[in-house]
Amino acid sequence: MTSPGLRRKHRQDALRTVAFLSPWLIGVSVFFLYPLISTVYFSFMRYDGFTPPVWTGLKNWSYVFSDYPFFWPALRNTLWLVIVMVSLRVVFGLGIGMLITKVKTGAGFFRTAFYLPYLAPPVAATMSFVFLLNPGTGPANNILGAIGLPQPGWFNDPAWSKPALTLLALWGIGDLMVIFMASLLDVPLEQYEAASLDGAGAWQRFWFVTLPNISPIVLFAVVTGVIATMQYYTQPLVAGKVASGVIGGSGQQFEPGYPEKSTLTLPQLVYNLGFQRFDTGGASVVALVLFALAMLFTAILMRRRSGFLGND
Amino acid sequence: MQRLSLAAIGTAAVALLATACTGSSPAPQANDDATKPVTITFWHGWSAPSEAAAIDANVKAFEAKHPNIKVKVVGNINDDKIKQALRAGGPNSPDVVSSFTTDNVGSFCTSNVFADLKPFLDKSGIDVDKTFPKALQDYTQYEGKRCALPLLNDAYGLYYNKDAFKAAGITAPPKTLSEFDKIAKQLTKEKGDTYSQLGFMPNFHGYESTTGHFAAMWNPTYLTPEGKSNLAGDPAFANMLKWQKNLVESLGGYAKLEKYRNTFGDEWGAKNPFHTGQTVMSIDGEWRLGMAKDAGVKFDIGVAPFPVPDDQADSYGKGYLAGTIIGIATPSTKQNAAWELVKYMTTDTEAVVNFSNGIRNIPSTLEALKSPNLKVDENFKVFLDIAQHPKSNTTPASPNGGAYQLTFQGFAYQHEAGKVPDLAAGLKKTDEQIDKDLAQSR
Numbered sequence: 001m002t003s004p005g006l007r008r009k010h011r012q013d014a015l016r017t018v019a020f021l022s023p024w025l026i027g028v029s030v031f032f033l034y035p036l037i038s039t040v041y042f043s044f045m046r047y048d049g050f051t052p053p054v055w056t057g058l059k060n061w062s063y064v065f066s067d068y069p070f071f072w073p074a075l076r077n078t079l080w081l082v083i084v085m086v087s088l089r090v091v092f093g094l095g096i097g098m099l100i101t102k103v104k105t106g107a108g109f110f111r112t113a114f115y116l117p118y119l120a121p122p123v124a125a126t127m128s129f130v131f132l133l134n135p136g137t138g139p140a141n142n143i144l145g146a147i148g149l150p151q152p153g154w155f156n157d158p159a160w161s162k163p164a165l166t167l168l169a170l171w172g173i174g175d176l177m178v179i180f181m182a183s184l185l186d187v188p189l190e191q192y193e194a195a196s197l198d199g200a201g202a203w204q205r206f207w208f209v210t211l212p213n214i215s216p217i218v219l220f221a222v223v224t225g226v227i228a229t230m231q232y233y234t235q236p237l238v239a240g241k242v243a244s245g246v247i248g249g250s251g252q253q254f255e256p257g258y259p260e261k262s263t264l265t266l267p268q269l270v271y272n273l274g275f276q277r278f279d280t281g282g283a284s285v286v287a288l289v290l291f292a293l294a295m296l297f298t299a300i301l302m303r304r305r306s307g308f309l310g311n312d
Numbered sequence: 313m314q315r316l317s318l319a320a321i322g323t324a325a326v327a328l329l330a331t332a333c334t335g336s337s338p339a340p341q342a343n344d345d346a347t348k349p350v351t352i353t354f355w356h357g358w359s360a361p362s363e364a365a366a367i368d369a370n371v372k373a374f375e376a377k378h379p380n381i382k383v384k385v386v387g388n389i390n391d392d393k394i395k396q397a398l399r400a401g402g403p404n405s406p407d408v409v410s411s412f413t414t415d416n417v418g419s420f421c422t423s424n425v426f427a428d429l430k431p432f433l434d435k436s437g438i439d440v441d442k443t444f445p446k447a448l449q450d451y452t453q454y455e456g457k458r459c460a461l462p463l464l465n466d467a468y469g470l471y472y473n474k475d476a477f478k479a480a481g482i483t484a485p486p487k488t489l490s491e492f493d494k495i496a497k498q499l500t501k502e503k504g505d506t507y508s509q510l511g512f513m514p515n516f517h518g519y520e521s522t523t524g525h526f527a528a529m530w531n532p533t534y535l536t537p538e539g540k541s542n543l544a545g546d547p548a549f550a551n552m553l554k555w556q557k558n559l560v561e562s563l564g565g566y567a568k569l570e571k572y573r574n575t576f577g578d579e580w581g582a583k584n585p586f587h588t589g590q591t592v593m594s595i596d597g598e599w600r601l602g603m604a605k606d607a608g609v610k611f612d613i614g615v616a617p618f619p620v621p622d623d624q625a626d627s628y629g630k631g632y633l634a635g636t637i638i639g640i641a642t643p644s645t646k647q648n649a650a651w652e653l654v655k656y657m658t659t660d661t662e663a664v665v666n667f668s669n670g671i672r673n674i675p676s677t678l679e680a681l682k683s684p685n686l687k688v689d690e691n692f693k694v695f696l697d698i699a700q701h702p703k704s705n706t707t708p709a710s711p712n713g714g715a716y717q718l719t720f721q722g723f724a725y726q727h728e729a730g731k732v733p734d735l736a737a738g739l740k741k742t743d744e745q746i747d748k749d750l751a752q753s754r
Binding site: 051067134275276282 | 391
């Protein structure tokens with residue numbers, strides 16, 4: 001049916017397509033597929049990074065799920081942070097964004113004031129929070145005590161360490177505030193006018209006008225927030241180390257998740273197993289669990305939705 | 313057929329990719345000529361200006377003796393960086409590596425990160441037994457494989473505020489734990505729900521008040537000859553935990569002490585609670601002498617061996633030992649030249665003494681300990697004696713580094729907080745956890 005010339009043209013078209021796609025194909029292969037395949041491969045191996053890998057079947061999986069004492073606490077903490085911290089960040093970011101878009105004077109100042117903390121280096125910001133919330137000498141508890149309120153142990157109390165991390169995350173809300181402000185300013189004003197003429201109150205205007213218009217941005221904030229929280233590493237690690245008092249000891253393995261494993265997150269386990277215990281196999285298992293969870297959360301959040309594009 | 317070919321090519325590519333960076337290349341042989349001009353790279357963890365100056369002086373002295381070997385020095389390195397760099401290999405990875413902790417010697421030896429030093433020692437005619445104290449020999453080898461050598465030594469003892477002792481009418485440091493507990497209580501001044509002065513901070517988060525440092529006073533056996541955890545098997549651990557918990561209770565209880573601990577400044581800074589007078593006594597290493605001096609401490613500092621259990625009074629003078637270790641990176645292609653530096657820094661008496669004088673650590677060779685050139689004052693001599701005490705001991709190397717110590721310490725945190733109803737059962741369960749971790753690492 002097809003002439004040799006047509007076949008050649010098809011082949012040339014296919015080659016051209018592959019050539020145009022090649023930067024993406026190379027990127028995905030090198031930075032996604034290869035690490036993913038390697039991680040699956042190493043999860044079935046005993047491998048210390050120096051001697052050749054040895055097949056151990058499901059031993060690493062069994063160890064991580066049954067015998068590694070940090071896995072389940074880290075998973076519980078990660079899920080707590082995903083549910084509580086991400087939700088609060090989205091609500092707080094949206095709230096601040098709405099307030100600042102409504103401010104008539106000094107909007108620039110407030111925008112800068114709320115955005116600046118986001119630019120603080122995570123280690124410095126976390127250390128500052130640990131000192132501010134120090135139960136013995138921190139100003140936060142001094143103020144709470146002066147007005148007769150209870151003084152929590154914050155980063156030194158397993159019941160308060162995650163709320164303290166959440167406070168830190170809310171303080172650095174600048175990233176979400178900016179994207180919410182951009183989306184709020186994009187909502188057509190005539191829709192608000194029409195709703196007002198129909199007698200809609202502030203809450204109804206928010207629920208029936210604002211929210212539907214910015215829902216793709218809310219979804220974006222939730223999905224990226226979940227993925228970022230799955231990778232939450234620096235802040236809990238620094239907070240735990242500084243609050244425990246053990247910040248020296250170069251090279252020594254340190255108590256994970258002080259206090260009482262309450263600040264442990266899954267990425268810390270990947271580091272602990274892979275880079276401190278030479279257990280690449282166990283670290284690969286935890287990494288795959290993280291990958292599966294991130295995919296699962298994303299799939300749940302995006303199911304039966306038109307994704308980040310909205311409904312129009 | 314075309315699909316089959318594609319599948320075959322794909323499978324081969326995946327297999328190739330998956331095995332591409334498994335680091336399974338054989339270790340280089342030590343066949344370089346150490347008499348030819350060469351540059352080697354030396355990684356260490358010292359970062360303070362005085363320490364960096366001391367190590368630079370040490371290296372310069374080496375280069376003067378070995379003009380053909382140039383040493384590129386890289387400071388402020390920790391074990392995590394070492395592991396990553398040696399895994400990656402390449403021309404920029406180090407030839408000689410030192411680490412501040414003895415915890416990882418087991419993993420360094422079993423994973424061949426550090427080269428076996430026995431052929432080098434034999435070649436140079438160095439008898440390890442005649443060169444290094446026994447405890448230092450122990451913490452630089454694992455299961456008979458010597459992959460590291462000691463580079464100076466740390467000894468732990470009791471620091472006390474002589475002025476506070478004098479004010480309380482105490483004339484001598486305690487020698488047994490019952491004397492120590494009594495003095496700690498006597499020196500503690502409560503002020504509402506906190507303290508104006510604490511005799512001693514026994515809580516395990518109280519900086520150097522760790523399980524390992526305390527347990528050393530009972531000469532514990534952490535691992536059985538079969539390599540199994542021995543916490544429940546050796547009464548030393550239960551006795552140590554009981555003593556510590558009793559002291560916690562007698563000084564006001566865990567919660568009150570923790571609250572007070574949260575007012576402490578940085579352990580390594582001028583606001584260390586011993587410097588500020590918040591605690592009258594502390595357990596610490598010999599480096600505290602220099603740090604206290606740098607911090608401008610006003611009171612007179614006294615130093616003594618840490619007290620021993622009452623039933624072991626004859627072993628007074630011992631203490632926990634640890635130190636910096638040094639080895640040759642297995643991927644190095646300049647191992648003979650690297651050995652010259654390691655040999656010089658660890659066995660040359662003049663080099664060891666000068667380095668000890670420079671950074672105020674304990675010398676790590678028997679000859680250097682006796683050297684007349686060693687700068688010794690009354691307090692430093694206490695640590696020299698602890699380092700040479702036959703009952704001084706250390707924590708053993710294990711294939712997963714210090715993981716077993718962390719697991720034990722985690723249990724100890726629970727115990728001091730009163731969350732362990734049955735100590736014997738708790739220790740047995742901790743043994744089981746440590747054994748599982750060890751099995752995973754083998």
